[in-house]
Amino acid sequence: AGLDRHLHLLRPADDPSYPTLGLLTGQLVGSAWYWCVDQVIVQRVLAARSPRQAAAGCATAGYLKLLPPLIVVVPGIAARALYERCRLDATSRGEDPSTAGGWCETNLSDPRASNGAFAELIVRELPSGLVGLVLSAMVCAMMSSLSSQFASAAAILAHDLYGRHVHPSATGEDLVWAGRYATVAVAGLSFAWLPIVAGQQGEFYLTVQNASQHLAPALAVVVTAGVVSRRVTPAGAVAGLASGSVAAAVQYGVALANEERCRAAAVDGHQGGNPFACLHFTYVALFLGGLTAVVTIAVSAATGGRTAPSAAAATVPWRGAERRTPHARMRDEDDQDGPAAPAPNPWRAPAAAPAAAEGKAAIIWVESERAATGDPPVTPAMPAVGGGSRPGRRPEDDWLEGRTGRRLVRAAGVSLVVVVSVLIAAFA
Secondary structure, three states: OOOHHHHOOOOOOOOOOOOHHHHHHHHHHHHHHHHHOOHHHHHHHHOOOOHHHHHHHHHHHHHHOOHHHHHHHHHHHHHHHHHHHHHHHHHHOOOOHHHOOHHHHOOOOOHHHHHHHHHHHHHHHOOHHHHHHHHHHHHHHHHHHHHHHHHHHHHHHHHHHHHHHHOOOOOHHHHHHHHHHHHHHHHHHHHHHHHHHHOOOOOHHHHHHHHHHHHHHHHHHHHHHHHHOOOOOHHHHHHHHHHHHHHHHHHHHHHHHOHHHHHHHOEOOEOOOOOOOOOOHHHHHHHHHHHHHHHHHHHHHHOOOOOOOOHHHHOOOOOOHHHHOOEEEOOOOOOOOOOOOOOOOOOOOOOOOOOOOOOOOOEEEOOOHHHHOOOOOOOOOOOOOOOOOOOOOOHHHHHHHOHHHHHHHHHHHHHHHHHHHHHHHHHO
């Protein structure tokens, strides 16, 4: 008993939940945003001692990312097995399974029933002591995730918005208070979003993905274009971000308003209804990414496509001698003729000057906008890679920067791709 489509990994292109074509195309845009643009992830990568250690951390995180499917799927399988056992026991006793109580009370026709599978397992199957322990772990994990999100949002709003455009001469204490107010505001928006989430009729995972796949494409495309190309202008980036965001807001609003109609139009596992209102969010992400890219390129070309003085340093050098430069100062100097430079921040300690490059690996030194305008950078410059003594580094970390470490990091990345490919082929 059950839905046959749950037994197949590869779904039709018009599947209302997990279309394979959409996951292989539009989902990549959202994944690029989460892993490469999201502040929560990026700030941890930029905090690494060297590019090699950053790559090793990314490879390790990739392997850890293989665990969530098991963590998500296994409780669902266990809950379904207990449901079927309850029905069989009720039938063997001559009772009606629908009135037997317990696990038999689950209504499989309700798409929201799957959201409570894990909670039902905890309440029905675990003893009282373990229930409290599991709930405590869930609350701690939630608090950790929320604190990271709030800290990232506060940093962006306080430094990039308030400290750069609203109050360029803000002191460190002003930025601290701005960050606190931003945290309160973001927390308030999170609570305001709860009724919208509660009103969704589908699976909670799909609800979260639907929202993120509308927000992600514009950010991912604009940042990626700015990293790989020196011809993207500030005007093009703003136009692309604005067009993608407006289109995403319009489509998301229409989709929310027509959710019930789209759900009723889905027949036998195939999506129907209005193509614009009922389009799956993975295809929406692909469309939004394409729209943002076209607008960004067109406006950049129309505004001259000139490279700013610091664009060469801010753009990723893919080949040639540029990769062997001692460091790349990633600065945003779009408003060189704008407001006066802010006063130095007394809350930050001066950083040491970057050491000269001694090895083959490039050293990336990231400076914030305030550092570019006179304030010392937050993070001290990373030491050079190569032989000799390196201040601030431990001897046991040296192996990762050598030939053995380079090979291990590459092997980990390649093996991760192979493992994911094998898993997809095995469960297809």
